Amino acid sequence: xxxxxxxxxxxxxxxxxxxxxxxxxxxxxxxxxxxxxxxxxxxxxxxxxxxxxxxxxxxxxxxxxxxxxxxxxxxxxxxxxxxxxxxxxxxxxxxxxxxxxxxxxxxxxxxxxxxxxxxxxxxxxxxxxxxxxxxxxxxxxxxxxxxxxxxxxxxxxxxxxxxxxxxxxxxxxxxxxxxxxxxxxxxxxxxxxxxxxxxxxxxxxxxxxxxxxxxxxxxxxxxxxxxxxxxxxxxxxxxxxxxxxxxxxxxxxxxxxxxxxxxxxxxxxxxxxxxxxxxxxxxxxxxxxxxxxxxxxxxxxxxxxxxxxxxxxxxxxxxxxxxxxxxxxxxxxxxxxxxxxxxxxxxxxxxxxxxxxxxxxxxxxxxxxxxxxxxxxxxxxxxxxxxxxxxxxxxxxxxxxxxxxxxxxxxxxxxxxxxxxxxxxxxxxxxxxxxxxxxxxxxxxxxxxxxxxxxxxxxxxxxxxxxxxxxxxxxxxxxxxxxxxxxxxxxxxxxxxxxxxxxxxxxxxxxxxxxxxxxxxxxxxxxxxxxxxxxxxxxxxxxxxxxxxxxxxxxxxxxxxxxxxxxxxxxxxxxxxxxxxxxxxxxxxxxxxxxxxxxxxxx
RNA sequence: GGCUGCGUAGCUCAACUGAAUAGAGUACCUCACUACGGAUGAGGGGGUUUUAGGUUUGAAUCCUAACGCGGUCACCA
Numbered sequence: 001x002x003x004x005x006x007x008x009x010x011x012x013x014x015x016x017x018x019x020x021x022x023x024x025x026x027x028x029x030x031x032x033x034x035x036x037x038x039x040x041x042x043x044x045x046x047x048x049x050x051x052x053x054x055x056x057x058x059x060x061x062x063x064x065x066x067x068x069x070x071x072x073x074x075x076x077x078x079x080x081x082x083x084x085x086x087x088x089x090x091x092x093x094x095x096x097x098x099x100x101x102x103x104x105x106x107x108x109x110x111x112x113x114x115x116x117x118x119x120x121x122x123x124x125x126x127x128x129x130x131x132x133x134x135x136x137x138x139x140x141x142x143x144x145x146x147x148x149x150x151x152x153x154x155x156x157x158x159x160x161x162x163x164x165x166x167x168x169x170x171x172x173x174x175x176x177x178x179x180x181x182x183x184x185x186x187x188x189x190x191x192x193x194x195x196x197x198x199x200x201x202x203x204x205x206x207x208x209x210x211x212x213x214x215x216x217x218x219x220x221x222x223x224x225x226x227x228x229x230x231x232x233x234x235x236x237x238x239x240x241x242x243x244x245x246x247x248x249x250x251x252x253x254x255x256x257x258x259x260x261x262x263x264x265x266x267x268x269x270x271x272x273x274x275x276x277x278x279x280x281x282x283x284x285x286x287x288x289x290x291x292x293x294x295x296x297x298x299x300x301x302x303x304x305x306x307x308x309x310x311x312x313x314x315x316x317x318x319x320x321x322x323x324x325x326x327x328x329x330x331x332x333x334x335x336x337x338x339x340x341x342x343x344x345x346x347x348x349x350x351x352x353x354x355x356x357x358x359x360x361x362x363x364x365x366x367x368x369x370x371x372x373x374x375x376x377x378x379x380x381x382x383x384x385x386x387x388x389x390x391x392x393x394x395x396x397x398x399x400x401x402x403x404x405x406x407x408x409x410x411x412x413x414x415x416x417x418x419x420x421x422x423x424x425x426x427x428x429x430x431x432x433x434x435x436x437x438x439x440x441x442x443x444x445x446x447x448x449x450x451x452x453x454x455x456x457x458x459x460x461x462x463x464x465x466x467x468x469x470x471x472x473x474x475x476x477x478x479x480x481x482x483x484x485x486x487x488x489x490x491x492x493x494x495x496x497x498x499x500x501x502x503x504x505x506x507x508x509x510x511x512x513x514x515x516x517x518x519x520x521x522x523x524x525x526x527x528x529x530x531x532x533x534x535x536x537x538x539x540x541x542x543x544x545x546x547x548x549x550x551x552x553x554x555x556x557x558x559x560x561x562x563x564x565x566x567x568x569x570x571x572x573x574x575x576x577x578x579x580x581x582x583x584x585x586x587x588x589x590x591x592x593x594x595x596x597x598x599x600x601x602x603x
Numbered sequence: 604g605g606c607u608g609c610g611u612a613g614c615u616c617a618a619c620u621g622a623a624u625a626g627a628g629u630a631c632c633u634c635a636c637u638a639c640g641g642a643u644g645a646g647g648g649g650g651u652u653u654u655a656g657g658u659u660u661g662a663a664u665c666c667u668a669a670c671g672c673g674g675u676c677a678c679c680a
Binding site for chain 1: 627679
């Protein structure tokens with residue numbers, strides 16, 4: 001959990017103000033010492049009078065007062081002491097409902113109406129690394145990678161908005177037996193074909209050879225089994241597998257012909273990845289390649305042995321004993337002296353820390369690796385590595401289909417490029433049906449379809465709690481109504497359209513208008529934005545932002561249908577509503593941008 | 604099997620980390636347009652929060668157990 005330094009929390013939201021006021025009053029009346037965190041403040045339920053509610057039960061025992069008596073005393077004191085903030089209170093069954101002064105909200109609007117940076121915090125001097133995407137160079141990106149990319153990118157942006165300096169990194173898994181499989185298959189079946197000669201995207205091209213390898217491998221194993229060999233033995237004895245294993249050895253030995261093939265094929269894949277990353281708006285400040293990092297961490301094994309954190313077995317393999325921590329023994333160096341995944345990750349953690357000195361290093365990796373990261377952090381701590389405490393595994397749940405898990409062997413993997421294209425096509429189709437942007441140039445249209453199609457997809461994947469596994473229903477994802485990206489985008493476009501027509505209006509705010517219920521509701525929602533961004537950063541959870549934006553858009557739409565902006569009751573009201581509309585559009589834009597989603601001026 | 608995560612409307616998700624009558628979207632059924640943008644708004648039905656106990660003034664939330672579904676327990680990464 002990311003701890004925000006208390007001196008930096010100066011987003012004085014109403015809720016924070018109420019908590020502090022409550023603390024002052026309780027301390028003054030009862031001469032006890034309490035902290036703002038002990039006080040629970042909720043938005044008052046619509047059926048009761050008031051705006052915010054202090055829940056009193058927590059203090060009933062400590063102060064030896066009945067909830068009603070406590071509420072009365074506290075309510076009287078808090079309102080008397082904060083006449084600018086509160087206008088009244090009522091107590092119902094242990095809940096102290098406070099009414100906030102109309103003027104407070106008008107002041108809020110006046111203060112923020114021209115603040116282009118509303119919600120954005122100044123630098124707090126802290127650095128964070130966010131590692132995400134982690135692709136393999138033997139196959140193209142799929143739906144799971146999309147959730148990963150969108151999450152990583154968004155969390156980086158949310159942290160930036162909260163004043164952190166952020167470095168986005170990517171570790172590319174570009175070596176190992178699986179890469180050699182594609183290479184062998186290309187040698188056997190490629191006949192010199194290239195992405196250019198076939199007109200294919202490089203990552204798909206290489207991915208196809210990975211599939212071809214598995215097909216050929218299956219055939220060979222089946223033949224061996226048919227000739228009487230046992231399955232397990234046949235899997236090791238298949239000639240194509242033996243060739244592949246030899247190739248891995250050749251690669252590790254740096255054999256020139258293998259290295260050349262490897263560079264070529266990886267080059268094709270990277271070209272394909274670049275296209276996809278550009279399309280989905282993902283980027284990295286620094287990319288690490290496992291072919292460079294897989295040797296890291298070897299010296300750490302030595303120092304770990306010296307420190308007696310590690311121990312050596314008779315076959316000379318090196319281990320760490322974590323049974324005291326409720327875990328198992330874990331291998332950190334093979335008997336042949338080569339390092340394992342864990343060792344590389346320790347090495348990379350140290351390497352990254354040396355380069356960036358990040359206070360926190362976030363790994364956006366699926367929850368199937370929970371155990372690995374638990375162990376990684378623990379080993380780093382035992383080794384006394386400075387980077388250790390900053391390691392944070394942002395464990396996200398798998399994306400499943402209504403039919404179950406995605407399985408490459410069963411061909412149920414949803415390809416990232418295909419999915420993005422499909423979403424963009426649907427956006428085009430729906431836009432054409434509505435026919436509102438017939439005057440757009442073809443370039444503008446292409447950009448608009450991208451904005452909407454990708455917006456729908458990103459919003460769909462980001463709107464659920466990252467920690468939970470989610471089900472991706474293709475039919476639901478292409479729905480542009482309700483809790484969706486296009487709904488938020490539409491609301492933004494609509495506001496912009498209205499504002500365009502009011503450009504010449506001379507704004508005049510008397511600063512004394514009385515807010516109508518729907519105006520007040522919208523204002524309250526707008527006031528929440530900085531706290532939502534802060535909470536999203538603390539929780540590493542973009543879904544908080546997505547949910548907030550949807551509710552804000554909904555609130556605006558409700559306000560909009562009831563109150564005319566252009567034909568407001570008075571010039572003052574008109575100005576006020578224009579301010580609210582502008583601020584809403586700005587918050588929608590800013591909020592969507594930290595999710596990696598653009599909002600159109602028209603759609 | 605050990606460890607670990609999850610189980611909330613038909614479906615997809617919320618619930619401020621223990622508070623008022625568990626909320627949204629979707630689907631289904633009504634209603635409102637010659638609109639400052641209908642990719643909209645208003646309303647309706649739909650829940651014993653898997654089950655059984657326990658703690659508490661108060662439990663979807665914490666504890667115990669059962670059932671169900673995942674993940675992980677590789678000298679793969």
